[in-house]
Amino acid sequence: MSAKQYIEQLVGVFGHPVAENPTVVLQQAAFHALELPWRYLTIEVYPEDLPSAMAGLKAFNMRGINLTIPHKQQVLDFLDELSPAAQLIGAVNTVINRDGILVGENTDGKGFIRSLTEDAKADVSGKHILILGAGGAARAIAVELALAGAGKITIINRSADRGTDLCRLISDKVKIPAHFIQWEGTAAVPEDADIIVNATSIGLPPDDDLIPDIDFTGIDSSKIVCDVIPAPSTPFLRKAGSRGAYTLDGMGMLVYQGAIGFTLWTGKEAPIEVMHQALLKEFESQDQQDS
Ligand code: NDP
Numbered sequence: 008m009s010a011k012q013y014i015e016q017l018v019g020v021f022g023h024p025v026a027e028n029p030t031v032v033l034q035q036a037a038f039h040a041l042e043l044p045w046r047y048l049t050i051e052v053y054p055e056d057l058p059s060a061m062a063g064l065k066a067f068n069m070r071g072i073n074l075t076i077p078h079k080q081q082v083l084d085f086l087d088e089l090s091p092a093a094q095l096i097g098a099v100n101t102v103i104n105r106d107g108i109l110v111g112e113n114t115d116g117k118g119f120i121r122s123l124t125e126d127a128k129a130d131v132s133g134k135h136i137l138i139l140g141a142g143g144a145a146r147a148i149a150v151e152l153a154l155a156g157a158g159k160i161t162i163i164n165r166s167a168d169r170g171t172d173l174c175r176l177i178s179d180k181v182k183i184p185a186h187f188i189q190w191e192g193t194a195a196v197p198e199d200a201d202i203i204v205n206a207t208s209i210g211l212p213p214d215d216d217l218i219p220d221i222d223f224t225g226i227d228s229s230k231i232v233c234d235v236i237p238a239p240s241t242p243f244l245r246k247a248g249s250r251g252a253y254t255l256d257g258m259g260m261l262v263y264q265g266a267i268g269f270t271l272w273t274g275k276e277a278p279i280e281v282m283h284q285a286l287l288k289e290f291e292s293q294d295q296q297d298s
Contacts, residue, residue, distance in 0.1 A: 012044070017067060018272055019048030021060050021082075022075035026051070029237070029289055030073060033265045036285035040278045045070075052078065061085040064104065071103045071272045079113075079143055086111040095180055096150050098143055101268040112271060115144055116151030118264025119204075119235065126259045129202065129231055132156040137200040139190075139219050141169040144235050145206035149173055153181035160185045163194050163221075196225030203247070204233045210241045218243045226250040237261040239290060262286060 020028055026049070034047040052060040054077055061082070064072055074082050079098040083089070086102065090112045093099050099111035123129045136157050138145050141164035149160055160177055162185065164170035170187045177185035188194065196203065203226070209219045215238070226232060228251035234241045237257040244254040266277035 014044075016043070016045040017048060017069040018045065018071045018073075019050050019069070020073040020075055021050050021052040021057065021078055023051055023053050023077065025049055025075060028075060029261070029286060030265055032289045033262060033282040033286050034269060036281050037266075037269050037278050040281040041273075041275060043273060043275075045273065054078070054081070057081055058085070061109075064102075065107065065109075069104060071101065071268070073268060074100050074102065083111065085109065092116065092147075092150060092154065095154075095176065096147050098146065100147075100264070101271060103271050112268075113147050114264040114267040114271075115260070116147035116149075117267055118262070119148045119233075119260045120151050120155055121263040121267075122255060122259030123202070123231075123233065125263075127231055127233075127253060127255045131202070133158040134201040135159045135161070135197065135199050137161045137163065137197060137203045139163050139194070139203070139205045139209075139221070140207035141166070141173045142207070145204075146173055146176075148204060148206055148235070149177055149185075150181065153177045153183040153185075157183060159183070161188060161197060161200065162186070163188045163190050165190045190220075192220070194219075194221045196221055196223075196230075198225065200225075200230065202231045202233065203252075204235065205241075205243050206235050208236075210234065210236045210243055212238075216242060218246060223247065223250055226252050228252060231255060233257075235260060239287065258283070258286060258290075 031047045031049050038045040087108045088110045093111045093113040096113045101112045101114050103110045162170050167189050174185040174187040205219050209217050226247050230252045232247035232252040233255040234244050235257040248254045262283045269277040
């Protein structure tokens with residue numbers, strides 16, 4: 008009889024602040040469902056400690072790590088290889104440790120597209136996509152949409168430098184037409200936009216009653232309106248829904264980006280429904296605690 012094995016395969020997330028990051032819930036549910044002896048750790052890492060944390064990752068033979076604010080760009084200094092998309096985006100949210108070789112990937116935009124195609128049944132090819140925001144999430148989404156064959160991308164952002172930089176990346180590197188509009192006052196929605204994505208942090212708790220300032224009269228039933236805020240609904244989506252648009256929340260993006268990471272780490276297909284239900288349950292229990 009062979010001796011019992013107590014060792015667990017370790018993955019997790021480095022971030023600051025990270026205490027409210029819910030990824031542990033969906034990854035742990037997936038490990039449990041597939042009876043894998045893996046553990047996901049939520050680890051507070053201050054910006055100045057990232058070099059030691061990455062050395063620790065290797066020392067502990069961790070199988071990989073997620074990165075969240077503020078480490079997604081700084082982590083590039085510690086990686087051996089980058090996926091083509093992560094290289095274009097210039098940020099990594101998932102690291103895979105392949106026998107000591109650290110490979111960086113960005114699953115945010117891929118997760119968004121999977122939610123758009125599988126949950127909203129949308130086809131992005133040739134579509135005009137309006138993205139509100141030009142931060143990390145917007146960058147990942149815009150690059151992946153462009154790589155997936157979007158016809159045209161319009162970026163509306165408050166700060167011009169981030170917005171123009173992202174448009175230049177899309178048009179110069181992925182060769183998809185990209186157009187920047189500076190956000191001043193109420194932003195008009197281009198009539199021919201097919202898909203509209205709120206990729207700003209407007210609406211993120213505790214300011215979850217805030218709504219991106221766009222002209223909702225430009226929204227109708229011909230458009231799909233998406234929000235990256237990871238919540239079952241947002242005031243932005245409710246307002247767009249009341250105009251007849253199909254709406255897509257950010258829960259699917261969160262689940263799918265985690266599912267892609269799960270497969271990259273374990274080599275196994277992720278139990279999407281288990282992960283989705285675990286996340287929904289977590290949000291419901293938080294709502295009950297708050298009320
Ligand atoms: P960043 O800080 O990199 O970018 C924030 C963006 O929001 C910028 O474009 C910023 O504009 C804009 N913004 C913030 N406040 C305002 C405001 N008051 N008016 C106008 N624009 C504003 O953040 P991330 O891109 O990393 O995250 C953005 C959102 O994406 C967050 O809500 C995060 O939770 C969500 N997210 C969701 C994921 C999911 O799986 N569902 C995964 C990753 C992120 P400016 O450039 O002018 O500052």
